[in-house]
Amino acid sequence: MNEEIIIAGFGGQGVLSMGQILCYSGVMQDKEVSWMPSYGPEMRGGTANCTAIISDEPISSPVLNAFDTAIVLNQPSMDKFEDAVKPGGLLIYEENGMTRKPRRTDINICSIAAYDESVKMKNTKVFNMIVIGGFLKVKPILDLENVIKGLKKVLPDRYHHLIPLNEEAIKKGMDLIKEENKLN
Amino acid sequence: MKGNEALAEAAIRAGADAYFGYPITPQSEIIEYLMAENPEELTGMVVLQAESEVAAINMVYGAAGCGKRAMTSSSSPGISLKQEGLSYIAGAELPCVLVNVVRAGPGLGTIQPSQSDYFQAVKGGGHGDYKLIVLAPATVQESVDYVKLAFDLAFKYRNPVMILSDGIIGQMMEKVELFEQQPRLTEEFEWATVGKKPNKDSVIVTSLQLQSEEQEKVNLRLQAKYREVEKNEVRYETHNCEDAEYLFTAFGSCARITRKAMEMAREKGIKVGLLRPQTLYPFPVDAFHQLAGQLKGILTVEMNAGQMVEDVKLAVNGQTKVEHFGRFGGMIPSPEEILNAMEQKIIGG
Amino acid sequence: MSENLITPENLVYKKTKSMTDRILHYCPGCGHGTAHRMLAEAIDELGIQGETVGVAPVGCSVLAYYYFDVDMQEAAHGRAPAVATGIKRVFPEKYVFTYQGDGDLAAIGTAETIHACNRGENILVVFINNGIYGMTGGQMAPTTLEGMKSSTSPRGRDVKSMGSPLKITELIAQLPGTYFVTRQSVHTPANVRKTKRALKKALEYQKLNKGTCFVEIVSNCPSGWKMTPVQSNKWMEENMFPFYPLGDIKVPEK
Numbered sequence: 001m002n003e004e005i006i007i008a009g010f011g012g013q014g015v016l017s018m019g020q021i022l023c024y025s026g027v028m029q030d031k032e033v034s035w036m037p038s039y040g041p042e043m044r045g046g047t048a049n050c051t052a053i054i055s056d057e058p059i060s061s062p063v064l065n066a067f068d069t070a071i072v073l074n075q076p077s078m079d080k081f082e083d084a085v086k087p088g089g090l091l092i093y094e095e096n097g098m099t100r101k102p103r104r105t106d107i108n109i110c111s112i113a114a115y116d117e118s119v120k121m122k123n124t125k126v127f128n129m130i131v132i133g134g135f136l137k138v139k140p141i142l143d144l145e146n147v148i149k150g151l152k153k154v155l156p157d158r159y160h161h162l163i164p165l166n167e168e169a170i171k172k173g174m175d176l177i178k179e180e181n182k183l184n
Numbered sequence: 185m186k187g188n189e190a191l192a193e194a195a196i197r198a199g200a201d202a203y204f205g206y207p208i209t210p211q212s213e214i215i216e217y218l219m220a221e222n223p224e225e226l227t228g229m230v231v232l233q234a235e236s237e238v239a240a241i242n243m244v245y246g247a248a249g250c251g252k253r254a255m256t257s258s259s260s261p262g263i264s265l266k267q268e269g270l271s272y273i274a275g276a277e278l279p280c281v282l283v284n285v286v287r288a289g290p291g292l293g294t295i296q297p298s299q300s301d302y303f304q305a306v307k308g309g310g311h312g313d314y315k316l317i318v319l320a321p322a323t324v325q326e327s328v329d330y331v332k333l334a335f336d337l338a339f340k341y342r343n344p345v346m347i348l349s350d351g352i353i354g355q356m357m358e359k360v361e362l363f364e365q366q367p368r369l370t371e372e373f374e375w376a377t378v379g380k381k382p383n384k385d386s387v388i389v390t391s392l393q394l395q396s397e398e399q400e401k402v403n404l405r406l407q408a409k410y411r412e413v414e415k416n417e418v419r420y421e422t423h424n425c426e427d428a429e430y431l432f433t434a435f436g437s438c439a440r441i442t443r444k445a446m447e448m449a450r451e452k453g454i455k456v457g458l459l460r461p462q463t464l465y466p467f468p469v470d471a472f473h474q475l476a477g478q479l480k481g482i483l484t485v486e487m488n489a490g491q492m493v494e495d496v497k498l499a500v501n502g503q504t505k506v507e508h509f510g511r512f513g514g515m516i517p518s519p520e521e522i523l524n525a526m527e528q529k530i531i532g533g
Numbered sequence: 534m535s536e537n538l539i540t541p542e543n544l545v546y547k548k549t550k551s552m553t554d555r556i557l558h559y560c561p562g563c564g565h566g567t568a569h570r571m572l573a574e575a576i577d578e579l580g581i582q583g584e585t586v587g588v589a590p591v592g593c594s595v596l597a598y599y600y601f602d603v604d605m606q607e608a609a610h611g612r613a614p615a616v617a618t619g620i621k622r623v624f625p626e627k628y629v630f631t632y633q634g635d636g637d638l639a640a641i642g643t644a645e646t647i648h649a650c651n652r653g654e655n656i657l658v659v660f661i662n663n664g665i666y667g668m669t670g671g672q673m674a675p676t677t678l679e680g681m682k683s684s685t686s687p688r689g690r691d692v693k694s695m696g697s698p699l700k701i702t703e704l705i706a707q708l709p710g711t712y713f714v715t716r717q718s719v720h721t722p723a724n725v726r727k728t729k730r731a732l733k734k735a736l737e738y739q740k741l742n743k744g745t746c747f748v749e750i751v752s753n754c755p756s757g758w759k760m761t762p763v764q765s766n767k768w769m770e771e772n773m774f775p776f777y778p779l780g781d782i783k784v785p786e787k
C-alpha cells in the first residue's frame with residue numbers, strides 16, 4: 001500500500017491537521033508516513049495545502065506532482081489540483097465551496113456535504129473529520145481505532161473530551177460520501 | 185515530528201550547552217521549540233534570542249571558546265550575516281554547530297526551499313582559507329542524528345560543523361526515533377577559557393597572528409586537519425549502483441525526489457543508480473571516481489543553478505559525462521522532470 | 534441614481550496621491566496601513582512626492598515600496614538607516630525617510646539606528662512599535678513588554694534572562710544628533726491626526742538640516758498578539774501606552 005494524498009482548502013478549514021491526523025494514524029498502524037505543508041505568508045487567510053503519504057515502504061520523495069487522492073475543499077484548490085490526480089485516482093470535493101463540477105472523466109470522483117453536516121452537528125470544527133470519514137469509506141487504508149489514536153496525538157489534551165464527537169463525525173462522513181463518477 | 189522541531193529536540197538531547205538565534209523563516213520553529221521546552225530547567229542548556237545573527241554567531245564564539253557545546257541556526261540571509269563570525273570561529277579553531285535551513289536567494293529571495301547555498305557551505309563561505317564540515321540530511325531522522333554527529337565532529341576536529349537542511353526537511357513531518365538524553369560536557373579543555381590556572385599560561389582564543397610566518401603555520405595546521413577530515417569522515421549512500429549504467433546524484437531533500445525518479449526509471453528498464461552524499465564537505469570524491477568507469481553518464485539534480493555539479497565533475501575528472509538538472513528560486517523539481525532530464529541530457533544526448 | 538451621487542461636491546474620501554492602487558497585504562485592523570496613509574498624506578500636503586526617497590525595512594512592511602508612490606529602496610534587515618544615510622549624503626536636497634519595525638530598528642539594526650541618529654543624519658525615521666515580530670509569526674521583539682507572551686517567550690518575557698523592553702526612542706532622544714523625537718499612535722481619529730502633524734513637521738524640519746527626526750508610532754499587531762483588532766487596540770491602550778507614553782520627547786528649542 002502506498003497512498004499519496006494532497007489536501008487543500010482555505011487556511012481555517014483544518015487542512016493541515018487533516019493531513020497530520022492521517023499521518024499519525026498511519027504511524028499507529030505501523031505505516032511509514034510523511035507530511036509536508038505549504039508554509040509562509042501565503043497561508044495567511046489564503047489557501048493552504050499539505051501532502052500526506054502513507055505507505056508500507058520507506059517513502060522517497062515527500063513532495064509530489066501527481067497524487068492517488070486529492071481532497072479539495074474550495075474552488076481554487078479544485079482548480080489547482082484536479083489535474084494532479086493520477087489517472088484512475090480519486091478526487092473528493094466538498095460541495096459547499098464549489099462553483100463548478102470536476103471535469104475529469106478518467107478518475108473516481110466523490111463529493112461530500114461536510115460543511116452542512118457539521119452545522120447540523122452544531123460544531124463546524126468537526127468539518128474536517130467528516131471529510132476524513134468520507135475518504136476512509138472510499139479508501140479504507142486505516143482502521144477507525146487507529147484514527148482515533150492518531151487524533152489523540154494531534155488534538156491538544158484540553159480538547160480530548162471532544163474525541164467522541166469527532167468519532168461520530170468520521171462515521172457521519174462514511175455515510176455521507178457520494179460517488180459521482182466511478183471507474184470500473 | 186516536524187523537521188525543525190525534531191532538530192531542536194535533538195540539540196537538547198545531544199547535551200548542548202547553549203543555543204543562540206534570531207528568528208527567520210523557515211527555521212523559527214527551532215528557537216520557538218527550544219523556548220517552549222525550556223531546557224534550562226531540564227539540562228541547564230541556555231537558550232537566548234539575540235538581537236541579530238551577527239550577535240548570535242558571536243555569542244556562539246564566546247560559548248565555544250569556553251569549551252561548551254554551542255549552536256545556532258538560521259536561514260540563508262541570516263547565514264550570510266554569520267559568515268564573518270564563522271571565519272573567526274574557524275580561525276580560532278573552535279567547535280560549534282550551525283544549521284542552515286536554506287531558502288531561495290539571492291537577497292531576501294523567497295522563503296521557499298532551495299539548495300542555493302551549497303557553494304557558500306562547502307567552500308568556506310567567509311574570508312580566509314577554511315572549511316566547514318557540512319552534513320546534508322535527507323530525512324527528519326537524519327536531521328536528528330546529525331545534530332549529535334555534528335557536535336562529535338566539531339569537538340573531534342575543533343571545527344565548525346554545518347547542517348545544511350532546507351525548507352522541505354525543516355517543515356515536513358515524519359516518524360523519528362530520538363536518541364537518549366546525553367549528558368552535558370563536564371570536561372575542561374586546555375584550549376578553552378575557563379579561568380587561568382596557577383602556574384600555567386593564560387588561555388587565549390584568537391584568530392589573529394601578527395607574523396606571516398605564524399599565520400602560515402596556522403594555515404598549514406588547518407590544511408592538515410582538513411586532510412584528516414577528508415580521510416576519515418566521508419559519508420554517502422548508494423542505491424542500485426551495482427549494475428548501473430547511469431547515475432543520479434543529489435543531496436538532501438532533492439535526493440528523495442530523485443530517488444523516486446530512479447524508481448520510475450528502473451520500472452522502465454533503465455539501469456540507473458543513485459549516489460547521495462551525506463557529507464558535502466568532505467565530498468565523496470573516491471566513490472564517484474570509482475563508479476565513473478562503469479557509467480555512461482551522471483545527472484546531478486539540485487535545487488539550484490548548478491553548484492554540486494562542479495564537485496562531481498572534479499571527482500569524475502572526465503571519465504564520463506556529467507550534466508546538471510535543477511529547479512531554483514524555491515521551485516521543487518518533480519520526479520517526472522528529473523527522469524525526463526536524464527533521458528534527454530544523458531541517455532539521449 | 535447612484536451615478537448622480539458621484540460628483541465632486543459629494544466627495545468625502547479620496548486616495549492620497551503618494552499611495553498606489555495596490556491592495557495592502559496587512560492583516561485586518563493592522564496599524565501599518567494607517568501609518569502608511571498618514572506619511573503619504575504628509576508628503577502630499579508638502580507637495581514633495583517627487584523629491585522624496587524612502588527606505589523600506591524587512592518586516593511586515595517589507596512591501597511598503599509597493600504602496601508608497603515615491604521612489605524607494607529595500608534595505609537588508611536592520612540596515613535601513615545606513616541605506617538612508619547613503620541616499621541622503623548623495624542627495625542632500627531630497628527628503629529621505631526610513632520606515633521600520635521594532636525588530637528591524639531596535640534589535641538587528643540598533644547599531645545602524647543609533648549611529649545614524651548620532652551623526653544627526655538629516656532623515657526621517659518612522660518607527661512602528663508593535664512590540665512583536667509580526668512578519669515571522671509573532672516572536673519576541675526588543676520592545677515586547679515584560680510578561681508579554683510571544684512564540685519565543687511562551688511563558689511571558691522574563692526580564693532577567695531576556696532583558697527589559699527597550700525604550701529606544703528615549704535613548705535616541707539623548708543623542709545630540711536628533712532634532713525632533715516624538716511618540717504617537719494611529720488607533721483613533723484624533724491620534725491619527727496628531728501623527729500626521731508630527732510626520733509633516735518632521736519632513737519640514739528636514740529642510741533645516743538640523744538633525745534626525747524620529748517618529749515612533751505605537752501600533753497593534755492583532756495577528757501576532759492573537760487578538761481581534763478591537764481587543765488589540767484596547768490592549769494597546771491598557772498595556773503599551775503606560776510603558777510607552779504618547780507625546781513629544783524632544784522638541785526643537787525655539
Ligand SMILES: Cc1ncc(C[n+]2csc(CCOP(=O)(O)OP(=O)(O)O)c2C)c(N)n1
Pocket residue numbers: 206207208209237261262265591592593594610633634635636637638661663665666667668669674754
Ligand atoms: C538577516 C535576516 N534575519 C532574519 C530575517 C527574518 N525576519 C524578517 S522580518 C523579521 C522581524 C520583523 O519584525 P519587526 O521589525 O518588528 O516588523 P513587523 O513585522 O512587526 O512590522 C525577521 C526576524 C531576515 N529577513 N533577515
Ligand code: SF4
Pocket residue numbers: 558559560562563564565593663667668753754755756757
Ligand atoms: S502580522 Fe501583525 S504587523 Fe504584520 S500585517 Fe499582520 S497585524 Fe500587521
Ligand SMILES: [Mg+2]
Pocket residue numbers: 634635636661662663664665666667674
Ligand atoms: Mg514589530
